[in-house]
């Protein structure tokens with residue numbers, strides 16, 4: 001019985017992986033039931049006769065349309081067919097209109113009757129990918145305030161700086177530091193201190209809404225706001241509104257004392273002679289000035305030597 005072709009085909013039909021076998025030319029010579037069912041359920045022509053299709057031609061058509069995974073699949077399969085690689089793996093997204101999905105494609109050669117074939121299997125790896133994404137997202141979020149952490153900020157800022165340099169756009173950066181936070185912790189306790197940090201983090205994202213914006217907890221009681229394609233005056237207006245909203249909060253935990261911040265703001269149109277740290281330094285120096293001259297204020301950065309600082313009256 002085990003030698004019966006029908007019996008072996010039935011076994012292949014029980015496997016949840018989608019399996020397709022192609023010859024050296026890419027012609028499909030076998031698909032299992034999972035493959036057929038997936039095709040039927042995913043807008044493929046239900047009457048499609050897979051055995052008349054060419055797998056390489058399908059990959060090529062995706063590659064021509066600029067699909068990066070089509071390009072990789074085509075290159076990898078050709079290597080397996082031409083005996084340049086013993087096997088080929090590719091993880092790729094295959095999202096439907098209603099759900100996110102990822103698959104892993106594995107291609108291995110098979111010799112039969114002096115002919116070369118390639119067995120290609122597609123395994124659904126969505127669960128693993130979603131778990132990985134979740135871990136990735138968690139690694140970028142500050143546990144206390146649930147906004148971006150320093151690490152996320154560093155990545156984002158580098159990209160936004162490069163984008164603004166390429167497009168010759170202004171980029172504004174604000175360092176925001178809670179005033180007298182040590183005193184606040186000492187007077188009201190650390191739990192209230194934490195509540196204040198969370199309140200700031202609740203409000204701040206409203207001032208960082210565009211794709212080129214990000215607010216993050218930079219450390220301790222310090223927040224940072226990057227505003228891509230934003231002039232100094234626009235940033236000043238935004239931050240002034242933020243300070244007013246924060247002061248108006250009147251948290252019951254603070255027994256009527258307003259929660260205030262000092263802010264250092266700097267703006268540059270980056271050019272190749274600048275580096276991204278300069279803008280942070282400028283904002284930091286401005287923040288120190290704000291602290292030194294009474295707190296609860298916004299100071300715009302002084303000119304940094306040899307930078308293309310945007311003038312802000």
Ligand SMILES: Nc1nc2c(ncn2[C@@H]2O[C@H](COP(=O)(O)OP(=O)(O)OP(=O)(O)O)[C@@H](O)[C@H]2O)c(=O)[nH]1
Pocket residue numbers: 144177178179180181182183185189190191192193194197219220221291295
């Ligand atoms: N509750 C709480 N406190 C924190 C956290 N991170 C840092 N702090 C406290 O924030 C305080 C910061 O103190 P300082 O750097 O002296 O600053 P400050 O008292 O705000 O003074 P100025 O910045 O000059 O207005 C320290 O007492 C830290 O312990 C946190 O996650 N939760």
